[in-house]
Amino acid sequence: MKDHLLKVLAFNDEVKAVAIVATEAVSQAQKRHDTWSAATAALGRTMIGTQLLATSLKGKEKITVQVNGDGPGGKIMAEANGLGQMRGYISNPHVSLPLNEKGKLDVRGVVGTNGTITVIKDLQMKEPFSGQIPIVDGELGMDFTYYLAVSEQINGAVGVSVLVNPDESVRAAGGFMIQLLPGASEETIVEIERRISEMPLVSKLIDQQEEPIDLLNRLLGKENIKVLEELPVEFHCPCTRERFSAGLLSIGVEDLQHLIDEDHGAEIVCHFCGEKYQFSEDDLNDLITEIKSQKK
Numbered sequence: 001m002k003d004h005l006l007k008v009l010a011f012n013d014e015v016k017a018v019a020i021v022a023t024e025a026v027s028q029a030q031k032r033h034d035t036w037s038a039a040t041a042a043l044g045r046t047m048i049g050t051q052l053l054a055t056s057l058k059g060k061e062k063i064t065v066q067v068n069g070d071g072p073g074g075k076i077m078a079e080a081n082g083l084g085q086m087r088g089y090i091s092n093p094h095v096s097l098p099l100n101e102k103g104k105l106d107v108r109g110v111v112g113t114n115g116t117i118t119v120i121k122d123l124q125m126k127e128p129f130s131g132q133i134p135i136v137d138g139e140l141g142m143d144f145t146y147y148l149a150v151s152e153q154i155n156g157a158v159g160v161s162v163l164v165n166p167d168e169s170v171r172a173a174g175g176f177m178i179q180l181l182p183g184a185s186e187e188t189i190v191e192i193e194r195r196i197s198e199m200p201l202v203s204k205l206i207d208q209q210e211e212p213i214d215l216l217n218r219l220l221g222k223e224n225i226k227v228l229e230e231l232p233v234e235f236h237c238p239c240t241r242e243r244f245s246a247g248l249l250s251i252g253v254e255d256l257q258h259l260i261d262e263d264h265g266a267e268i269v270c271h272f273c274g275e276k277y278q279f280s281e282d283d284l285n286d287l288i289t290e291i292k293s294q295k296k
Contacts, residue, residue, distance in 0.1 A: 001021060001023070001206075001209060001211065002024070002232065003020075003021055003022050003024045003025050003232065003233040003234060004020070004021060004211075004230060004232050004233055005018055005019065005020040005021075005052075005055065005212055005230070005231050005233055006018065006019055006020075006211075006212035006213055006216060006227065006229075006230050006231075007055055007228040007230075007231075008216055008220070008225045008226060008227050008228055009225075009226045009228060010216075010224045010226065011184070011185075011188045011191075011220070013181065013226075014180070014181055014183060014184040014188050015178060015179065015180060015181060015184060015192065015220065016178075016179045016181055017176065017177065017178045017179065017216055017219065017220060018052055018055045018177045018212075019174070019175070019215040019216045019219070020048060020052060020174050020175055020176070020212060020233060021173075021206050021212055022047065022048050022051065022173045022174055022175075022233050023170055023171075023172050023174065023206065024234070024235070025047065025051075025086055025173070025233055025234055025235040026043075026044035026047060026162060026235075027169065027170040027173075029043055029044065029088055029089070029235060030043075030044075030168065030169065030170050032235075032273055032274040033090065033093045033274060034093055034094070035093040035168075036093065036094050036095055036168060037096050037105055037164045037168060038073075038095050038096055038097040038105050038106050038109060038110045039090050039092065039093050039095040039096070039110055040105075040162060040164050040168065041105040041107050041110070041162040041164060042067075042073050042076060042095075042107045042110040042111055042140070043073075043076055043078075043088055043089070043090045043093075044160075044162035044170065044173045045107060045139075045140040045141070045162055045175075046065060046076045046077075046078045046088055046140060047078040047080070047086050047088040048160045048161075048173060048174065049065065049078075049140060049141070049143075049144040049158060049160050049175065050063055050064075050065040050079065050080040050086060050088070051078075051080040051084070051086045051233060052144070052158060052160075052175060052176075052177040053065070053080070053119065053144070053147075053177075054080035054081055054086075055082070055177070055231075057081060057082035057121075057123070058082045059082050059083060060081050060082070060083065060124065061081060061082050061122060061124055062079055062080065062081040062082075062121075062122045063080055063081075063120065063121050063122075064077065064078070064079045064119070064120040065077070065078050065079075065118070065119050065120075066117070066118040067111060067115070067117050067135070067140070067143075068115045068116050068117070068118070069112030069113070069114065069115035069135050069138065070112035070113070070115050071095075071108075071109060071110050071111045071112030072092060072095050072109075072110060072112075073090050073091065073092050073095050073111060074090065074091030074092045075090070075091045076089075076091070076111070077089055077090075077272075079272070083231075084231045084232050084233040084234065085233075085235075085236035086234075086235060086236065087236060087237045087272040087273060088272065089271050089272050090110075095110050097109045097110065104201075105162070105164060107139050107140060108137070108138035108139050109138075111138045111139075111140065112135065112138060113137075113138045115134070115135045116132050116133065116134055116135065117132065117133050117134075117135060117143055118130065118131070119131045119132070119151065131150075131151035131152075132151075133146055133147050133151065140160055141158050141160045141175075142158075144158035144160065144177075145157055145158045148177075148179070154179050155179075156177065156178045156179040156180050157176075157177070157178045157192075157196055158175065158176070158177045158178075159175050159176045159177075159196075159202055160175035160202075161173065161174060161175060161202040161203035161204075161206075162203055163201075163203035163204065163206075163207055171203070171207055172203040172206040172207040173203060173206070174202050174203060174206045174212075174215070175202055176202065176216070176219060178196075178219065192219065192220065195218065195219050195220065195221070196219065199218055199219065202215060205218075212230075213227075235273075237272050237273035237275065239270040239272065239273060239275055241277050244268045244270075245279075245283075248266065248268075248279065248287055249287055249290065249291060252291070253288050253291050253292065256284050256287055256291075257288065259284055260281050260284050260285065264281055265278065265279055265280045265281050265284065266278075266279040266284060267279070
């Protein structure tokens with residue numbers, strides 16, 4: 001099953017909803033960062049939640065989510081855009097914890113229960129919009145739901161779920177976001193709450209080959225749905241050697257010379273995808289020459 005998301009309106013336009021299958025995207029992150037089970041679940045849930053938030057964006061507009069909790073996972077960061085492209089990393093990828101009291105991967109144990117979640121929206125304008133909430137749960141689904149309510153004034157529900165195999169590979173990953181639009185009736189709200197409470201774990205349904213449309217049918221009722229858009233989803237990192245080269249230019253001649261004298265070159269590793277870029281002494285000398293020529 002290919003990763004993709006589906007956006008719908010439901011209940012005569014009282015509700016907007018999105019469901020996503022992101023197994024391959026989360027699997028890519030797991031392989032690139034060598035994450036262990038609990039860390040994989042925490043990173044995967046953050047990436048999925050970020051992509052769900054990004055469904056309100058257009059094109060290359062992007063959302064960055066920073067989870068800064070007091071758990072052993074450290075900082076978790078994810079980025080997604082309106083094209084369905086996402087990436088992410090976790091400061092400490094090697095966290096594996098006993099299952100929680102519900103027999104599930106202990107994401108709260110990785111994230112912690114004290115700290116903040118910061119959401120930065122880059123709408124390709126001068127200043128990005130930034131909102132911050134305290135971590136209210138640590139399992140992340142409820143935290144994304146709380147963010148919507150507090151920062152966006154949108155009532156709804158977010159569910160994010162990752163299933164990991166015993167060999168640390170990702171078995172299934174996905175989620176949903178339901179947003180109540182102005183004028184949503186009490187009857188509609190009660191019906192959706194009932195359906196959410198009766199719904200099995202999203203990742204288990206995806207493992208049984210359910211697609212986003214199947215998840216939305218369960219959540220909202222097939223007869224109530226009007227499909228708006230379907231979009232492919234992928235792990236994508238736009239990092240390039242040129243971008244890191246520009247970063248090296250910005251550190252100045254003195255620091256570049258120090259890298260030549262002390263390290264005889266430089267290796268830069270992208271946080272988000274783990275890609276390594278090598279810069280030889282000659283490369284660094286070329287950058288120094290470029291800086292000096294710009295000053296003339």
